[in-house]
Amino acid sequence: MEHYKETYEIKKKIINSRLNDFKRFYSEPVSWVFSNNKMKLVELGKNDNERIFEELSFCLLTANTSAAMSMKAIDHIRPILTKGSIQELSKKLIESGYRFPNKRAEYIFEAREKLQKEHNVDIKSLIENRDAKETRDFFVDNIKGLGYKEASHFLRNIGVFGLAILDKHILRTMHENNMIEDFPKSLNRKRYLEIEEKFKEFSDILNIDMDALDLLLWSMKNGEIMK
DNA sequence: CCGACAAGGTCTACC
DNA sequence: TGGTAGACCTTGTCG
Numbered sequence: 022m023e024h025y026k027e028t029y030e031i032k033k034k035i036i037n038s039r040l041n042d043f044k045r046f047y048s049e050p051v052s053w054v055f056s057n058n059k060m061k062l063v064e065l066g067k068n069d070n071e072r073i074f075e076e077l078s079f080c081l082l083t084a085n086t087s088a089a090m091s092m093k094a095i096d097h098i099r100p101i102l103t104k105g106s107i108q109e110l111s112k113k114l115i116e117s118g119y120r121f122p123n124k125r126a127e128y129i130f131e132a133r134e135k136l137q138k139e140h141n142v143d144i145k146s147l148i149e150n151r152d153a154k155e156t157r158d159f160f161v162d163n164i165k166g167l168g169y170k171e172a173s174h175f176l177r178n179i180g181v182f183g184l185a186i187l188d189k190h191i192l193r194t195m196h197e198n199n200m201i202e203d204f205p206k207s208l209n210r211k212r213y214l215e216i217e218e219k220f221k222e223f224s225d226i227l228n229i230d231m232d233a234l235d236l237l238l239w240s241m242k243n244g245e246i247m248k
Numbered sequence: 249c250c251g252a253c254a255a256g257g258t259c260t261a262c263c
Numbered sequence: 264t265g266g267t268a269g270a271c272c273t274t275g276t277c278g
Binding site: 120122209 | 265266267270271272273275
């Protein structure tokens with residue numbers, strides 16, 4: 022347990038800077054760009070809905086792929102995200118070397134159609150005036166391809182904090198520290214919420230904020246502070 | 249060189 | 264109703 026605190030002290034600065042990036046994303050007109058294996062925030066002249074939809078798409082791409090692969094993929098499809106057909110999106114994903122071009126192109130396309138038709142694309146209004154957990158439920162229930170892990174990831178990336186991102190690295194760490202009995206193959210809603218509470222306890226014990234702890238643990242398994 | 253395996257999960261079908 | 268095997272799929276790394 023103690024080495025988490027020690028590592029946190031070492032990485033505190035970069036972790037907080039990344040958390041600040043997520044907050045910036047919420048309030049400023051910036052988008053993520055991934056090049057030369059580095060991520061940075063830049064102004065691309067996009068409105069909130071485009072930027073947020075881009076982040077949603079990124080999270081739809083991220084499930085069961087490497088972080089680098091999904092970032093490379095999102096850079097390839099960015100120009101056609103708001104207008105491309107399933108076939109066009111799929112083609113761009115194939116060009117980028119992405120693993121699941123067909124299914125994920127479908128998910129992105131369906132998400133875009135649904136948000137446009139049923140919610141007039143105003144994604145921020147779906148987030149504001151709503152509890153973070155409620156918002157997550159909404160996205161999980163309404164966006165095909167987005168489960169609890171990726172919905173939490175999406176919200177964290179756009180500056181909505183306080184949700185646990187229970188990926189295999191976090192779950193393994195929790196298992197290693199006897200916070201959970203076994204290493205779950207899959208999580209339903211009930212189980213996800215249970216383990217999320219345990220992650221909060223973990224965060225309290227270490228006295229490290231949940232969102233910071235997520236970045237810390239992930240980086241300790243992968244050597245990097247990503248997003 | 250080549251087979252095995254892992255890379256920020258989620259959906260569907262079936263029991 | 265709740266649980267899980269199989270599909271999705273390509274690239275890079277390791278022995």
